[in-house]
Amino acid sequence: EAEVAQSPRYKITEKSQAVAFWCDPISGHATLYWYRQILGQGPELLVQFQDESVVDDSQLPKDRFSAERLKGVDSTLKIQPAELGDSAMYLCASSRNRVSEKLFFGSGTQLSVL
Amino acid sequence: GQQVMQIPQYQHVQEGEDFTTYCNSSTTLSNIQWYKQRPGGHPVFLIQLVKSGEVKKQKRLTFQFGEAKKNSSLHITATQTTDVGTYFCAGHLSGGSNYKLTFGKGTLLTVNP
Numbered sequence: 001e002a003e004v005a006q007s008p009r010y011k012i013t014e015k016s017q018a019v020a021f022w023c024d025p026i027s028g029h030a031t032l033y034w035y036r037q038i039l040g041q042g043p044e045l046l047v048q049f050q051d052e053s054v055v056d057d058s059q060l061p062k063d064r065f066s067a068e069r070l071k072g073v074d075s076t077l078k079i080q081p082a083e084l085g086d087s088a089m090y091l092c093a094s095s096r097n098r099v100s101e102k103l104f105f106g107s108g109t110q111l112s113v114l
Numbered sequence: 115g116q117q118v119m120q121i122p123q124y125q126h127v128q129e130g131e132d133f134t135t136y137c138n139s140s141t142t143l144s145n146i147q148w149y150k151q152r153p154g155g156h157p158v159f160l161i162q163l164v165k166s167g168e169v170k171k172q173k174r175l176t177f178q179f180g181e182a183k184k185n186s187s188l189h190i191t192a193t194q195t196t197d198v199g200t201y202f203c204a205g206h207l208s209g210g211s212n213y214k215l216t217f218g219k220g221t222l223l224t225v226n227p
Contacts, residue, residue: 033215035217042118042120042204042220043217044217045214045215048214091157093157102162103147103215107155
């Protein structure tokens with residue numbers, strides 16, 4: 001069964017450093033999502049792409065976070081500079097389209113900022 | 115903004131007991147989805163409900179969508195240790211153009227064998 005690929009699986013960094021996460025959605029999925037999940041909480045949407053276009057980034061801290069999906073396939077989420085409060089699981093998900101489709105999640109990147 | 119609330123936050127049961135988690139939205143939802151996240155894992159889609167008053171079953175799991183499309187529930191009959199995990203509801207806001215899926219905080223289910 002096709003899966004959403006994410007890397008790295010774990011990332012430890014010091015505050016003020018830059019970090020980047022990569023996601024490759026299921027082939028053919030037009031919609032890609034980046035969620036942040038703090039331990040004990042539900043996933044919180046950071047950014048949503050439809051093909052290469054951002055359709056929702058209202059919860060993305062744009063002073064330090066950026067996301068791109070240049071060719072409408074894989075995507076990169078960057079944090080610069082990282083802060084202690086950014087420690088969380090960063091989950092990528094994809095769906096065939098954005099119209100009420102189920103989401104397929106990757107295994108996530110667990111970020112620890114020291 | 116739109117909020118999706120879930121209760122209880124935690125539930126511990128003896129194997130064989132039933133379990134229910136409830137989800138409530140401050141606004142009408144176009145649909146609601148349920149996901150399960152095993153410890154150390156990622157959310158996995160379980161089901162989607164679309165119609166007012168809809169009820170769907172998957173073996174021992176029963177999902178309901180309220181008549182007003184503002185609440186939902188997941189009921190597990192005769193829990194097993196394999197049911198352990200966090201159950202999330204997630205709703206799409208009715209109307210609008212973004213189809214943003216908002217997750218509840220989840221209910222962590224633990225099962226004592």
